[in-house]
Amino acid sequence: MLEVDFHTHTHFSHCGIHSHLEILNQAKALGMKGVAVTDHGPALKGRVSPTLFDRFQCPVKGLRFFKGMECNVLNEQGEIDLPQHLIPYMDIVLVGIHFNIQEGLGQEAYTQMLLNVLARNPAVDVITHPNDEKYPVDFVALAKAAKQYGAALELNNSKSLLKRDDPAVTRALVKACQQEECLLAVGSDMHAIQELGLDEAVQPYLKDFPQALIVNAKAETAFQFIASRKNNKEHR
Ligand SMILES: [Zn+2]
Ligand SMILES: [Zn+2]
Numbered sequence: 001m002l003e004v005d006f007h008t009h010t011h012f013s014h015c016g017i018h019s020h021l022e023i024l025n026q027a028k029a030l031g032m033k034g035v036a037v038t039d040h041g042p043a044l045k046g047r048v049s050p051t052l053f054d055r056f057q058c059p060v061k062g063l064r065f066f067k068g069m070e071c072n073v074l075n076e077q078g079e080i081d082l083p084q085h086l087i088p089y090m091d092i093v094l095v096g097i098h099f100n101i102q103e104g105l106g107q108e109a110y111t112q113m114l115l116n117v118l119a120r121n122p123a124v125d126v127i128t129h130p131n132d133e134k135y136p137v138d139f140v141a142l143a144k145a146a147k148q149y150g151a152a153l154e155l156n157n158s159k160s161l162l163k164r165d166d167p168a169v170t171r172a173l174v175k176a177c178q179q180e181e182c183l184l185a186v187g188s189d190m191h192a193i194q195e196l197g198l199d200e201a202v203q204p205y206l207k208d209f210p211q212a213l214i215v216n217a218k219a220e221t222a223f224q225f226i227a228s229r230k231n232n233k234e235h236r
Contacts, residue, residue, distance in 0.1 A: 002197045004034035004222035006092060006126060007070065007154065007187025012039040012047040018193050020052070024060045032197050033219035034064035036092045036226075041081035043072040043100050053089035066091035066226060070128055073097050076109065078116025080124070087123050087233050091226055094154070094187075095121070096128035097135040111138040118149045122232045125225075126185045129156040131165050131173045139176035150229070152183035152215050159189070160201035174205045177213060183225075185215050 008023055009016035020037055027035040040046030046069070058065030068091055071080040080095050087093075095117055097110060114127055114137060127146060130137045130153055139153075146153050155174065159165040177184045186206075190196045206214070216222035 001030065001032070002186060002188065002199050002216060003032055003219040004064070004216045005032065005188050005190065005197045006036045006038070006185050006216055006222070007094060007128065007156070008035060008037050008190040008196060009039055009070075010037055012049065012052075014040065014045045016191055020056070021059075022193060023190070023196060024058060024063060024065060026193055026196050028060045028063050030197055032063065034066065034222060035196070036066035036068045038068040038070040038092065038094050040098075041069055041071040042083070043074060043081040044098055048083055048086070053086050064223065068092035068094060070094040070096060071124075072100055073113055073117055074100070076113050076116070078113060078118075078120050080117060080121055082121065082123060090123065090233050092125050092229070093123045093233075094126045094128045095124050097132065101135065103134050107136040107138055110135045111141050114142055115145050118145050118151060122149070124151055125229050125232075126152045126154050126187070128154045128187065129159050129189070130154070131156070131159060131170045133166055133169060139173045140180060143176045143180035143182035147180055147182040150183075152185040152225070153177055155184055155186050155202045155205065157186065157188045157198050157201050158191070158195060161195070161198065170202070170205055174209060178209055181213060183215050184209070184213055
């Protein structure tokens with residue numbers, strides 16, 4: 001079980017079904033220390049609520065709540081659907097390649113796409129599920145770039161839990177992070193409440209992986225990572 005989950009979806013995402021309060025209360029009940037809600041950006045019809053970012057404060061005591069978004073890559077130039085005016089409110093920004101991007105373009109194209117994302121969007125903290133087989137990526141090149149920008153690559157529990165990954169590909173992702181000393185973030189990618197905080201499906205991949213490279217190995221390191229990235233969220 002994760003102490004801090006960086007990747008969760010409410011019904012503000014088209015694919016989500018739970019409320020913010022359901023997730024926060026469940027996190028507290030599970031004994032978690034923090035949770036980031038990261039609904040999809042507008043390109044996947046995610047609801048972007050100024051009230052959430054501007055006014056909502058977590059009412060659950062003893063739990064850190066982080067405001068975030070799982071943005072979508074928009075094109076090969078690496079533009080993403082992160083609303084610029086909301087950047088200062090963001091505690092954590094995730095980005096992934098999703099179904100708005102055409103499949104079958106080949107590994108080189110998707111790798112370049114993500115390298116461009118990192119180069120042009122300093123607010124990006126985590127690249128989600130780079131082991132998605134529909135969008136193959138050169139993990140070594142991506143890990144090198146992520147390290148350069150201080151961003152993390154995600155090991156996504158839902159992809160493994162729901163058997164939507166190829167274990168050999170996921171192993172290659174973890175190996176590249178270890179080899180390049182790139183940060184790794186474990187995320188549940190929770191859509192259904194029982195998935196909150198889960199990391200059991202990816203733990204087998206982390207047996208020999210250095211704990212120091214896992215940004216949310218413990219609550220303390222998760223909070224430090226988020227704090228260390230705050231400068232990248234200044235309005236620009
Ligand atoms: Zn995603
Ligand atoms: Zn997600």
